Amino acid sequence: MTSSKPSAAVRPAPASYSPAELARRLGVSAPTIQRWVDQGHLKAWKTLGGHRRIDAESAERFIAGQGLPADLPAEAPPPLTVMIVDDNEDDRDVLCALVEEALPGATILLADNGFQALTSIGQAMPQLLITDIVMPHMNGIEMLRHVCGGSTVRPHAVFAVSSHTPQQVAGLGGLPEGVTLVAKPVQPAPFIEALRAAAR
Known part of the structure; x- marks a missing residue:
């Protein structure tokens, strides 16, 4: 049986x-x-x-990484990847829309805190990073110190977006060298041009 x-x-x-x-x-x-x-x-x-x-x-x-068309040329450059870090959903949406306009075709990754961003940056290695400064758990300045402190995956261009004045940012500890401070509310035209220049 x-x-x-x-x-x-x-x-x-x-x-x-x-x-x-x-x-x-x-x-x-x-x-x-x-x-x-x-x-x-x-x-x-x-x-x-x-x-x-x-x-x-x-x-x-x-x-699984098998989704690209088979006829994609081997020498084709990978798509530009941009990470946006902001705990405010409305601000993330605004920044996302500006990136979409400035860099059509870019892959946009989103994070709402510094810890989440650090993990994603290590995995995705974005070329551009846009982050808020005042966030819970880990603020943008602390996160940027990790990213810019000799990391091999530092993005090519980093923008810190804040309503704080440069003097107030300095009082919080200051931004790492090479990070561009962008004032909130973000002015679309100059920010879009800055993104395009950074991508070039």
């Missing part, structure tokens, strides 16, 4: 993701997901209600 063991239950993968769901999973902005769809890196469709859905299999391949 033979007996068969019951097979382990396997949780099925989701058939699809919404752009917001996939953005949260990857730690990027929803516009970045949309751009990857437009570039053909992710398969997507629209529901009858007009909502975009991302094919789960396509998303999993992309997450």
Whole structure:
């Protein structure tokens, strides 16, 4: 008499993701997901209600690092990666929109505190970093000291955005050398030009 063991239950993968769901999973902005769809890196469709859905299999391949088109030239440069660190959601949205306008095609990573940012910077190695100064748990100045203190993954350009005056920032300990202070509220035109210049 033979007996068969019951097979382990396997949780099925989701058939699809919404752009917001996939953005949260990857730690990027929803516009970045949309751009990857437009570039053909992710398969997507629209529901009858007009909502975009991302094919789960396509998303999993992309997450595993296999999602780039096979005909992408080997010498093609990697996309520019920008990290935005701010605990205020509205301010993050404003900065994200400005980066989208200044650097179309850039991958935007988001963090709401210094600890989270340090982990992401070590993994993603962004070329540009934009951070608030006053944040809970670890402020921007302390975070920047870790990033700029001889780290091999220091971004090429770093912007500290704050409503504090340069004198007030100095009173908090000052910014590391090479960090550009940008006053809040951010003036779009000069900031966009500064981002483009840094990317060049």
